[in-house]
Amino acid sequence: MIILTVEQAVEWMKVTQQKVSANKDLLTELDQAIGDGDHGINLDRGFREVVAKIDDVTYDSVADVLKSVAMTLMAKVGGASGPLYGTAFLKMATTMQGKEVDEVVFKEAVNKAVEGIKQRGKAAFGEKTLVDVWEQVANFLKEEPVEDWGALPEVCQATMEDTREMMATKGRASYLKERSKGHVDPGSMSSYYIFEALAEVRKSEG
Amino acid sequence: MIILTVEQAVEWMKVTQQKVSANKDLLTELDQAIGDGDHGINLDRGFREVVAKIDDVTYDSVADVLKSVAMTLMAKVGGASGPLYGTAFLKMATTMQGKEVDEVVFKEAVNKAVEGIKQRGKAAFGEKTLVDVWEQVANFLKEEPVEDWGALPEVCQATMEDTREMMATKGRASYLKERSKGHVDPGSMSSYYIFEALAEVRKSEG
């Protein structure tokens, strides 16, 4: 069964953009607390470009959509999150290449994305980065049947909340050491929006 | 009749220093309003040096005291007020040279001081500078017998108050044009302290 169509993939990005833009200031404030205060600005700029780009083109496959997303994020976001999200979407696209996106393909795509991010960022689960949310998503997808994937946002939100009390050991927040505790990781927050958007898109059209 | 002894001249400077130092912040605030905010700092530095200097030396004449004052102010105050006050005291010293300071000599000394200041600063009465107070003092001394010189502080204060509603045409305050109105001229205020100190010193010992 196809679980993500080209139209859904496009819609996924549009909803993500809306969520990111609506929460631009919040994401930036989180990054001001434990980083350099640009995460919302970076992703808002990036996802606006993503939407501008995919609105202009007709795509044949989900892989093509996500490849285009990856290239745009890579070229427009910058900072740490640009290459990381770029890598995530590129790995998904590569995994989906020439395939329709069913449950198995999607799981595999997310697995590859997590691998890719971890390799690029040299971060592991529990280091208070967006890896935490992505790896938790991969685990969840592995264990739950597709019918239950509606719970994805809650899972992400819980993981994102877990980052609050962690001490960061990667990324800019790691400079804070103990002082990084008490703040949610901005990258985990934006990753939560991405998966929340995915769940909404699948629900509304599924 | 001698109206200013060497001891009184020394005391005059000490009392002036006390008044200037006590009102350093006020003078600086006045200068912040219509100048560059250093008048109190400049005069406090200058008169402290004056007192340090004259405390160390024994003087034979009032002229010598005032010459020393002039040189110290000239070398330690800087800005516009340094050369102007330096000139004033130097002119007084020159006029008193080789004389005891009686009423006539003192009047003449102040006249010469006013001339000197006006020439240096190219300012006339009514331009919202310390010239206003000095010229008013000269006029007052000319008209009043020495017995009535106790009223000097009131005369100075009134003149200083008159500068409040003037528009400055000389010195830094002139840049403000209309906006210079509503603030007392800092140099007039410090001149008022100088003559207030003189009156106090003459009264207490006279």
Next chain:
Amino acid sequence: MKKIINDVDAIVDEMIEGIVKSHPTILKRLPNTTVITRVDAPVQGKVGLVSGGGSGHEPAHAGYVGKGMLDAAVIGEVFTSPTPDQILEAIKAANGGAGVLLIIKNYTGDVLNFEMAKELAELEGIEVAEVIVNDDVAVEDSTFTTGRRGIAGTVFVHKIAGALAENGVSLTEIKETCDNVIANIRSMGVALSSCTVPAAKKPSFQLEESEIEIGIGIHGEPGIERVAIQQADDIVTTLISKIQEDLDFTNSEIAVMINGLGATPEMELYIVSKKVHEWAKSHNIHIIQSWVGEYMTSLEMAGFSITFFKLNNEWKDLLKQDVATLKFHV
């Protein structure tokens, strides 16, 4: 937040236009990029040098482009690493056939984007090497963390690499020397006030009226601790002691940089420099040359950083070698 800007989204673009319009005999912009190069780039046969990072650190990095220093600077959004496609353009524009060295400051974003660009350039057949500057002793250097940050000491790396490249030294040798140079540079900074990323509209952090942040990063990343404002001499002693603890400079000849972070008057930088010179003397450290001014800023942040660079005879000469950039002079 009062800023002298027009459109907040066009800041970087307008700044780049302003730079190249102001200095057309030294610098040019690669069309449709955020890359500034020497007017005569690429210089045939010379190793190309590319540096860059987020903007907001001016005069870094365009101020260091010119004969004897960088060939190209890649400019990102404010405090945000530039993207691989832009860095790739810079590499291509700097490549005179002898390969290109990337001088990267150790931030996750910079490292990721520059390394991706390196991979892309290698795919296009350009030989690329990289060095990663990590001079900031405020951050612990550990294999379990992201490691020390790169701050003002980077400017010295630009200078040494630039002089070597001008002298015709090979990519491999320049990289090797730079790695060695980096191992001999240590810095640390302090902030008296915060700064505002224009698009963020509010200050990156808050400091109380009497607080300072010891060990600040150049993007306003927090440092070691917040303490009450102290005498200049005490702040200086805190910073240099930490530098000296990390690398012993005793009996060495060194170059010093006192770098203003943006809003600190030069008057105060020289009060700092006085103490640095006295401290060095009393610790038997020989200062050969000093740079005092704004070299790697953080927008309008008040504060400064101190950099020590332990020299050998070769590096002493390279530091003094002629250079024709806007903001680094010998």
Next chain:
Amino acid sequence: MKKIINDVDAIVDEMIEGIVKSHPTILKRLPNTTVITRVDAPVQGKVGLVSGGGSGHEPAHAGYVGKGMLDAAVIGEVFTSPTPDQILEAIKAANGGAGVLLIIKNYTGDVLNFEMAKELAELEGIEVAEVIVNDDVAVEDSTFTTGRRGIAGTVFVHKIAGALAENGVSLTEIKETCDNVIANIRSMGVALSSCTVPAAKKPSFQLEESEIEIGIGIHGEPGIERVAIQQADDIVTTLISKIQEDLDFTNSEIAVMINGLGATPEMELYIVSKKVHEWAKSHNIHIIQSWVGEYMTSLEMAGFSITFFKLNNEWKDLLKQDVATLKFHV
């Protein structure tokens, strides 16, 4: 008020010590004075050039001492003209037998103190001439007032005078050229924030969160008016229009200085410079060379000034002539 200082009464002394300790190959201090000279002063047979004023404007004026520019800078207390005795020492130290030119900014305090020093020097048999710089069009030039102030344009006067002196030109001729140069320089500034004289402990003036002061003086003296913050391009247009109204630069070749007042990031200065270049082009004004950075500051004030200098062929060459100072480069 957070400042990186030790003793508020020792600021100027410590700064001077810091400057000469940092740059011993270029500058030296006259013992027991607040005068900084070229290490090789006096240069025999060359006209000596002395400038100076209150401190707090760094890099003015010590940053402009060196071969091809000033021989000596006299440094006063913060925003306070130096005293005649100090200026006299500077004159003596700069005098290589060909006379000394004083380059004075038009403030009552500066003029009075420098002219008294001139009289003292003449008593000692030194030939002294003076020029008074008055480039600030924010102030009306009238015989009934103190006249226009001297601001950042002064740096161009230093440069032209310095080049002439280096070329062996006589005192009379240098003075004459400088008077002519001054007649061709116009500047105007704007402040976004105030500054604090350290000993005063509070800011010299107050600006609301959204206010700017058009036509500010370099000691925080008020300007023409307070207006709401505007787009960079509009502020620039206001300033240059006023400059152009005062002296028509159309069809001329000019040098431009965009001078940061202390806390304004270089990023913003270049956004300003972009507009200045566009405006000049559209008004048929040919910018030959631009200086963008901090040249004459007001402690940590945010804001900037724009200077236009109408050139002839002789001055174009003199501007470009070699110079070896800390902060002015060609």
